[in-house]
Amino acid sequence: MLFLTYWFVIFAVAFYVLYWSIPVARVRVGLLLVACVVFHTHFAGPAGVVPVLLLGLITYLAARSQNKKACLAAIAVCAFALVFYKYSSFILTSALSPISPEMAKTVTEWVQEHLLPVAPPLAISFFVFEFVHYLYDVRKGTAPLKSPVEFGAFAVFWPSIVAGPIKRYEQFVPAMHEGARSVSQHDVAIGLIRVTIGLVKKYVADNLTAYITYSVSLYDTLPLATRWWIFIALGLRILLDFSGYSDMAIGFARMMGIALPENFRWPYLAANINEFWRRWHISLSTWSVTTSTSPSVETGSESLAGSSMGWLPLPSAVSGMAPRGTSCCGASTMGWDWPSAETTARCWGGRDACSPSGFHETGFLPGSSP
Structure with a gap:
């Protein structure tokens, strides 16, 4: 666990002492960015930092251009990076094993030895999810971040790198500046x-x-x-x-004066699977829904019904309830790959992800009124 190492304790104490001691908000934001880079570099190493920096640079420049095709291309690059680093071995093994198990083993081992790092870059799924969400919002017309310091602090914010919550930049950046001005x-x-x-x-x-x-x-x-x-x-x-x-x-x-969104609200007390999704890893569920054509899923008081993502290659372009449910199910299942790339995780995620779609189509699940 990263937060229980001696290095992190020293890092956190030094960071907060400096952060609280600095009276200038702009300098605090700069210190935060430096701390984020130091944190990620220490735990990820060069092999983990370089891909994230490249993806971040591509994301920043594409969004800054406010060109829809550039944003779409950047989204494709981010998605490819996630698949390449996290699922290459799984895809090769699954595709080649029915043909020749020996060939599948040989090719997979060669790719792992010559093309892939020992482990996927630290939090690569997290970075891709946030970059995609950012590019999607900009592609819809939201103003991009002009300052590279603001974008960097948002992208590599060290407290949330490990397991979220997934942030929205239009909420995070104002909160970051408010915290930099005054921490009570x-x-x-x-x-x-x-x-x-x-x-x-x-x-x-x-x-x-x-x-x-x-x-x-x-x-x-x-x-x-x-x-x-x-x-x-x-x-x-x-x-x-x-x-x-x-x-x-x-x-x-x-402790920096920054409010992050809640991520869990007693999910095992939910009355049905639809309510469970409103309580479990809320930021990930929200990401899944807002990056697809969604059934009427709500997170807290915020309704996400009817949101649409035209670039996602799912049946969302087809009218009707079933395609909307299929699209949400697909996006949510992909989201469950964050904690694990294993087939069992995908099956578990697919079951839970598709259940709200069934709830949307039928209006009934065990534990709810028909």
């Missing part, structure tokens, strides 16, 4: 409390991970009640892990 003691106190809550969640999640790993090795000998508890513990671990990171990100940002 109340903001710092609330931020510290939120970081502490996140740390506790991560501690519990890590212990549940150890318990689950040990129990699975004995699964065949365990009684039914214990097996059910393992199933419940797995669900708790996933929630506590994701929401713990989000709590820490929100807390660290609040």
